[in-house]
Amino acid sequence: MTTRTTAPVALVTGASSGIGEATALELAEAGYTVYAAARRVERMAHLIESGIRTISMDVTDDASMQEGVNKIIAESGRIDVLVNNAGYGSYGALEDVPMAEARHQFEVNVFGAARLTQLVLPHLRVNRAGKIVNITSMGGKIHTPLGAWYHATKFALEAISDCLRLEVKPFGIDVIVIEPGGIKSEWAGIAAGKVRAVSSDGPYAAQGNAVADSLSSESTQRRSSPPELIARTIRKAVTARKANTRYAVGFGAKPMIFLHQVLPDRTFDTLMRRVTGVPSA
Template identity: 40%
Template sequence: MAKTVLITGCSSGVGNETARAFLDEGWTVYATARNTDDIASLEEAGCEIASLDVTDEEEISAVVDRVIDEHGRIDCLVNNAGYGQFGPVEDVSTDLIEAQFDVNVYGPHRLTRAALPHMRERGEGTIINVSSAAGRVSVPGMGTYCGSKHALEAMSDALRSEVDAHGVDVALVEPGPVSTSFADRANDELKKLDQSDAYDTVYRFYEDSEVFGGQTPVAVSPAKVAETILEAGVSPAPSARYPVGSVSILADKTRYLPDSIRDAVYRQLLRLL
């Protein structure tokens, strides 16, 4: 029987490529997005599709129940859905922070709670949480997004040890900049802020999406991230973390620098602007 994977956030970019990568490996793929029109091409390619908003408990239960009813198993869960709420910490309202965590943290938690009992019952399974280089190092102007990814990393680390005895693996995939529409969405989120003059330099830094988006030379392709997710999904003993791209590898290393040095680098960068 073909193995089964449930993937969130498949409308474009990494999620879309991940669905195709697992499909090419012969898996039964349940590709989900808030709007199924956005994943019609995945259905044509051979995926099972479903509408899924990761903030909706009922939709999550319905999709997980459907996979179990139709195939009796969830071998891999890929928590990919997410977005970036950028902006100086002071300018980001509590409501916007709650929305960010609802998708990036509570969403994976909801999916994990729904799928994990079935994995434990079978004594096997893999949960892959798509994090970010921002989940390892916090950056000015990205505190809310970094906070959500830091939280996802911490929860994943705890979960990995908790479920080890049950035969379930937990892996984090940590890309740096990716050539997707992520930057466009982040720019849209910036526009929601009541931007104060106190942080003009920070806003100028993010006005050009090439600073953190898909046009930067160090950005990796969605296919590269999908390839890494697939590697974690098919491995009998996946690594705890999979950094993807040079930015992610560098971010991981900078964690070992003294805080004063990192702060000095950011200070100088903002002065240059």
């Protein structure tokens, strides 16, 4: 039986850790009825103590997403905010990364977000209001060594967000892009593991090991921003009367995006090789 709540309802994907977890807590504190979604529901048990409702959702499984959205509508009667946060980084030389892995990264980072948006939009249009928040990355504006597939997904989600913003404006719906920089989370460790798995030997070994070491280094983690910073930015965006279209936030995001805009391509290439420790020859 549907019980229409007066509190705004938010769905946050990838909520078992990092930015998603912090965002679920932040929006709950702001008075939202929050549905935290992830594949590993057991890792979200502590969120229930904060009044957050947890649901199992795999953004590569259409039935899973449909069931999740239907559950929210059945219980709360509405969805006001969708935060597409689920995603991961898979690094490796283009020549080395299996196409199956490339496709999977697109399934998670792009098609999952797009399909969930399709499922949620009819409910936002009924209310003629709502916000869709897509978590891209400063990696949606810049490029780094051995990050071809990851950056491709984030560039794609940036483009989808811009087109979608035009499409849904007549229905009172806004689309907001969050572009995090370096964040303390599981992301860097996963990305480092991926690049080591495919490019730690062979012709790209020097680059692969340098990128993996850079991603997992103590100095990188020390400089990285806490996920709570991104969560507070998301809260600011979804509660604003008129939000910005984009928020670049977190370690390195604004300066790196700026440098990519003003530097010649080959100069930026040199900078990225130096930052990641990748040899030029």
